[in-house]
Amino acid sequence: MEDQISRGLEGVAVAETRLSYIDGAAGELVIGGFPVEELAPNATYEESVFLLLYDRLPDAEELAPNATYEESVFLLLHDRLPDADELDAFRADLAARRGVGDKVRHVLRQAAEEDKPAMDALRMGVAAANLGHDDGGDADPEAHARRAIAVLPTIVATYWRYRQGKDPVEPREDLRHAANYLYMLTGEEPGDAAVRGLETYLNSVVDHGLNASTFSARVVVSTESDLVSAATAAVGTLKGPLHGGAPGPALEMLREVHESGDPEGYVREKLDAGERLMGFGHRVYRTRDPRAGVLEAAAERFYGADGDTDFFGTVRSFEDIAVNLLAEHKPGRTLETNVEFYTAVLLDGVDIPKELFTTTFAISRVGGWMAHALEQREDNRLIRPVSRYVGDTGRSWTPAEER
Amino acid sequence: MEDQISRGLEGVAVAETRLSYIDGAAGELVIGGFPVEELAPNATYEESVFLLLYDRLPDAEELAPNATYEESVFLLLHDRLPDADELDAFRADLAARRGVGDKVRHVLRQAAEEDKPAMDALRMGVAAANLGHDDGGDADPEAHARRAIAVLPTIVATYWRYRQGKDPVEPREDLRHAANYLYMLTGEEPGDAAVRGLETYLNSVVDHGLNASTFSARVVVSTESDLVSAATAAVGTLKGPLHGGAPGPALEMLREVHESGDPEGYVREKLDAGERLMGFGHRVYRTRDPRAGVLEAAAERFYGADGDTDFFGTVRSFEDIAVNLLAEHKPGRTLETNVEFYTAVLLDGVDIPKELFTTTFAISRVGGWMAHALEQREDNRLIRPVSRYVGDTGRSWTPAEER
Numbered sequence: 001m002e003d004q005i006s007r008g009l010e011g012v013a014v015a016e017t018r019l020s021y022i023d024g025a026a027g028e029l030v031i032g033g034f035p036v037e038e039l040a041p042n043a044t045y046e047e048s049v050f051l052l053l054y055d056r057l058p059d060a061e062e063l064a065p066n067a068t069y070e071e072s073v074f075l076l077l078h079d080r081l082p083d084a085d086e087l088d089a090f091r092a093d094l095a096a097r098r099g100v101g102d103k104v105r106h107v108l109r110q111a112a113e114e115d116k117p118a119m120d121a122l123r124m125g126v127a128a129a130n131l132g133h134d135d136g137g138d139a140d141p142e143a144h145a146r147r148a149i150a151v152l153p154t155i156v157a158t159y160w161r162y163r164q165g166k167d168p169v170e171p172r173e174d175l176r177h178a179a180n181y182l183y184m185l186t187g188e189e190p191g192d193a194a195v196r197g198l199e200t201y202l203n204s205v206v207d208h209g210l211n212a213s214t215f216s217a218r219v220v221v222s223t224e225s226d227l228v229s230a231a232t233a234a235v236g237t238l239k240g241p242l243h244g245g246a247p248g249p250a251l252e253m254l255r256e257v258h259e260s261g262d263p264e265g266y267v268r269e270k271l272d273a274g275e276r277l278m279g280f281g282h283r284v285y286r287t288r289d290p291r292a293g294v295l296e297a298a299a300e301r302f303y304g305a306d307g308d309t310d311f312f313g314t315v316r317s318f319e320d321i322a323v324n325l326l327a328e329h330k331p332g333r334t335l336e337t338n339v340e341f342y343t344a345v346l347l348d349g350v351d352i353p354k355e356l357f358t359t360t361f362a363i364s365r366v367g368g369w370m371a372h373a374l375e376q377r378e379d380n381r382l383i384r385p386v387s388r389y390v391g392d393t394g395r396s397w398t399p400a401e402e403r
Numbered sequence: 404m405e406d407q408i409s410r411g412l413e414g415v416a417v418a419e420t421r422l423s424y425i426d427g428a429a430g431e432l433v434i435g436g437f438p439v440e441e442l443a444p445n446a447t448y449e450e451s452v453f454l455l456l457y458d459r460l461p462d463a464e465e466l467a468p469n470a471t472y473e474e475s476v477f478l479l480l481h482d483r484l485p486d487a488d489e490l491d492a493f494r495a496d497l498a499a500r501r502g503v504g505d506k507v508r509h510v511l512r513q514a515a516e517e518d519k520p521a522m523d524a525l526r527m528g529v530a531a532a533n534l535g536h537d538d539g540g541d542a543d544p545e546a547h548a549r550r551a552i553a554v555l556p557t558i559v560a561t562y563w564r565y566r567q568g569k570d571p572v573e574p575r576e577d578l579r580h581a582a583n584y585l586y587m588l589t590g591e592e593p594g595d596a597a598v599r600g601l602e603t604y605l606n607s608v609v610d611h612g613l614n615a616s617t618f619s620a621r622v623v624v625s626t627e628s629d630l631v632s633a634a635t636a637a638v639g640t641l642k643g644p645l646h647g648g649a650p651g652p653a654l655e656m657l658r659e660v661h662e663s664g665d666p667e668g669y670v671r672e673k674l675d676a677g678e679r680l681m682g683f684g685h686r687v688y689r690t691r692d693p694r695a696g697v698l699e700a701a702a703e704r705f706y707g708a709d710g711d712t713d714f715f716g717t718v719r720s721f722e723d724i725a726v727n728l729l730a731e732h733k734p735g736r737t738l739e740t741n742v743e744f745y746t747a748v749l750l751d752g753v754d755i756p757k758e759l760f761t762t763t764f765a766i767s768r769v770g771g772w773m774a775h776a777l778e779q780r781e782d783n784r785l786i787r788p789v790s791r792y793v794g795d796t797g798r799s800w801t802p803a804e805e806r
Binding site: 004005006007008009010011012013014015016017018019020021030032033035101103104106107109110111114116117120123124126127128130131132138209210211212213215216219220221222223224225226228229230232233235236237238239240241242243244283284381382383384385386387388389390391393 | 409412530627631641647791
């Protein structure tokens, strides 16, 4: 084994999981047993997380359409609805979990004032997520998971408000996860179309096999470290442009295309100049990313109800042109539409600022990270590969004066 | 490949490195071309880091014994001594890099007041390490590396001072890395024996192949994320008891043994009760860990000059007894002395509180983490293994009311 180097660990299986399955050749993605096309447009984000944690959907009573956010989260974690007393206690507990304390808020404010990227601010906030929370500490990994899932939107929105020179908006307990995130960004209650659009996005990207950030979360807990450390490592990993960083540039490209009024000319110019088109190609998929279809349908619904249909029209014709010309220009490679393409379109539609695209990805994926971390803990083995040494051996020491 | 699962990635080579080489069967460790026995007792920590970064030792002029800390660090990073102007500028720059701002200090204070573990405080501090530092951001990975290496001791000492109900001690620029760390913990200038003991420890554990924390740092930068994110992930990984967490318990055990006055009786009692002895056995080494010998010699020197020789005597006889009885009780397994055993003895000798053993490990290993992260960037490939899916596929959606 040691003679061969697998620099990217391609095809090396490190874990069994029941959380998600990717068939890159066929272009299929299954999350918690559901094809992504089936799950994402229908589920609430709370249902998706429930599914990842408990391997089944909640029943009607468990997830009544009028359930409060607290009830839904209680369900996610305890697999049943709380009674009245439990709900009171849980509501108080969750309200405390969703908030960020003054000291962390000041750090986020400084990050905003120094124009640090949103993912840096999120890393700082998540690293401190167990401050002010006497939740049993490392001995209660589910409390850490709950806290991480609950607090990510608050950290991102707090940073963003400061970045706009505004005061943070306190989370509202009567709003569901997706709606509350949008509310904290603007201070205004979002419309149904925007909530549904965002919710479909959150469901679509909640888990995706052993991607690099999920893998880093599993490496962290493989040492028996805690889930907050795992979430922090995963945020840092997701930050890289090779993983979570491309939807922002994809949006900028689509805006340029739209302004040019000439998608085909734009594509030809880029390809002739040897430049890359954003939003095409994926390490795993050899087909169109199945999430692209789900997000395309969600975007179509959203833009039809509440958006700039002109822009959406440009996007669609650009996609066709780009895929065809890419096939012509790079015949050996499969460059189909990936998840970032319609992520950019959909998140822009629901008014997520492009600076927050990667953090919004994290707000979804933290559900998968935490479920994977709990799965790793259930049947753990320290993850420790090896390296091949290519340096000298047997040097001997001489004092500095004699070198 | 996908049919086999390698849950711990044992023997799977993920990278080439010139930084360190481990022969677990022979019990050999080479760091930057030097056997650890050759490097650790001789080098300063600055020399070790220089070696990792530039693959050679600095010459006499580059690392004059009277060099200031700033000159040494300049050398580490630029491979030559600064001229007078550069030194002025660099001194101002480094002084800024080593400090932690008010806002981060307040977070560390809160962590101390809430009795969060030192590694949690370190994670929070490192996650915010680029606050207040306009260092070119992610575009300048070496600046991030420098900052991380410089600031870890300050974060740990600041937390610890708060934990003692005392004010933090500002770093002193005229002291070298190891001496300054001890100084910030107590406010008193440390003796030479303690500095040499700590320095040997820092050199011994500065790098150790693709251990889990170093691997997680490489996974993070493999997405083209930044070095502060890599250091933060590595801290979270090192926190786990399977990786960095055992020297504290090893010390507690040694204190118990010493108080019992009967090492053999203690070992027999533990083994008969089926309990584990701390400080023996390693995933990679099938022999005595070569670092144990280096740290034993350093501890012997330190305790001879400045320590409790009674306690050190107990430690040595306990080691012999334990290794022999372990071989008797668990004949199939190789349970030799590992690095944690003499780490506990040496760090306790130089007055590092046992709550800070793992953070002191991090203060050393960050040199290796950053060197590996830079090595990964030089010839990068996204690290993304796969998982084997063991759940259902093809479930179809039913609304909550109909479940």
